[in-house]
Amino acid sequence: MSRNVPALAVAALLSNALCYGLSWWPFKQLQALGLHPLWATVLVDALVLAGILLVQPRVLGRVLDNRALWPLLIAAGCTNVGFNWAVTIGDVVRVVLLFYLMPLWAALLAWPLLGEKPTLRSVGFMLLALAGVVLVLKTPETPWPWPQDMADVLALGGGFSFALTNVLLRRLRDSDALSITATMLLGGALLCALTASVGMQQGLVPTLPDPSVHWVLVALGLALMIGVGNVSLQYGAARLPARTTAVVMLCEVVFASVSAIALGAGVLTERVALGGVLICTAALLSALSSGAKPEHASPPPAQEPL
Numbered sequence: 001m002s003r004n005v006p007a008l009a010v011a012a013l014l015s016n017a018l019c020y021g022l023s024w025w026p027f028k029q030l031q032a033l034g035l036h037p038l039w040a041t042v043l044v045d046a047l048v049l050a051g052i053l054l055v056q057p058r059v060l061g062r063v064l065d066n067r068a069l070w071p072l073l074i075a076a077g078c079t080n081v082g083f084n085w086a087v088t089i090g091d092v093v094r095v096v097l098l099f100y101l102m103p104l105w106a107a108l109l110a111w112p113l114l115g116e117k118p119t120l121r122s123v124g125f126m127l128l129a130l131a132g133v134v135l136v137l138k139t140p141e142t143p144w145p146w147p148q149d150m151a152d153v154l155a156l157g158g159g160f161s162f163a164l165t166n167v168l169l170r171r172l173r174d175s176d177a178l179s180i181t182a183t184m185l186l187g188g189a190l191l192c193a194l195t196a197s198v199g200m201q202q203g204l205v206p207t208l209p210d211p212s213v214h215w216v217l218v219a220l221g222l223a224l225m226i227g228v229g230n231v232s233l234q235y236g237a238a239r240l241p242a243r244t245t246a247v248v249m250l251c252e253v254v255f256a257s258v259s260a261i262a263l264g265a266g267v268l269t270e271r272v273a274l275g276g277v278l279i280c281t282a283a284l285l286s287a288l289s290s291g292a293k294p295e296h297a298s299p300p301p302a303q304e305p306l
Contacts, residue, residue: 008235009236009239009240010236010240010244012233012235013233013236013237013240013248015228016229016230016233017249017250017251019225019228020229020252021251021254021255021256022259023225024092024095024256025259025263025265026218026219026221027040027087027222030218030219033212033215033218034206034209034212034215035209035219036196037084037085038195038196038199039192039205040084041080041188041189042193043223044223045189046185046189047219047220048230049185049186051227052182059179060182062176063186066179068171069180069183071168073187073190074187075187076187076191077190077191077192078157079188080187080188080191080192081154081157081158081191081192082161083158083162085154086152086158089149089150089151090155091151091267092260093256093257093261093266093272094152094266096257097132097253097272097276097279098137098152099155099156099162100159100250101133101156101159101160101163101279102129102162104125104126104129104133104163104282105160105164106163106166106286107125107126108126109167113167113171114167114170125285126282128278129278129282131275131278132274132281133145133279135271135274136271136276136279139271236248246287246288247284250284253280
């Protein structure tokens, strides 16, 4: 292996983290142009999936024929619904921190799904993450650390689905990467379309707007971002140890938080900052300890949301 490969792999993972860490901004732009984030996710995931099918047309058949991939499809779809909707209606910093409760949810899910009983160390990580989320959720106006609005609920639900996605990816580690990516993209498109349709009936989601040059161009740019993010993830994760991948991808939290604060889409109070430090520390220690790799949904993703 060339000496440059590790450096290039790390750079690829940083590129992935940057793409997903900044993805909240085009979602907000599309929302302002009349395209709801759920419909935006449907279009973006469908575009990226179409690109994969052009290269490998048979991959969709493999996904539909393999029932072991279907739970991943649902989990990845729910991740997209939760995160992509939450970042457009809530404080981006708060949403990202609540979404990234990986140590807590993953430890709880790994027991029934993978047979991995919580260790004293994993319980410690869970308690550290819980302390962080209490600080993030508790505000001076509320007596209890409880979700304050729909954005909080969506972020927590999306984070739980993200953890479930990662646990399922570990069960499917012998599956080919292209089928995994196609499964998650298909899940994002289908679940977001279903949720958007139900939301329309309830008056929560507007109809798909007529095509316009502005939102079509932004959607195409977002699709390109997600495509680059996925290719970067596949390259980097295949050439680095899993724990290195996990640690580097935590940079997504930093990219998202810093960009949101700089662009006025998030507020970093002392309480939220301390909570974020605890949550990220728990995720970092968990990654270093277990070598577990957070995959992307979209995303992430695999991909993260998207």
